Amino acid sequence: MKGNLPGAVQQGVVRALSSHQKLATLILKSDRQGMSALTDVIYELLKEDKDIDLDLD
Numbered sequence: 001m002k003g004n005l006p007g008a009v010q011q012g013v014v015r016a017l018s019s020h021q022k023l024a025t026l027i028l029k030s031d032r033q034g035m036s037a038l039t040d041v042i043y044e045l046l047k048e049d050k051d052i053d054l055d056l057d
Helices: 005-015 021-030 032-047
Strands: none
Touching: 005 021, 005 032, 021 032
């Protein structure tokens, strides 16, 4: 990966600890492949200039 994308994704997961504790803990502590896959997804979204709509309404 180019730049600091993997580090930025990891920081985002750390910030998500309060609202998504179980998922963030799983990715940070026990699932290195999960972090890699998440970084790949984020990279592809950025590369294709797409966004993630989190509005659940």
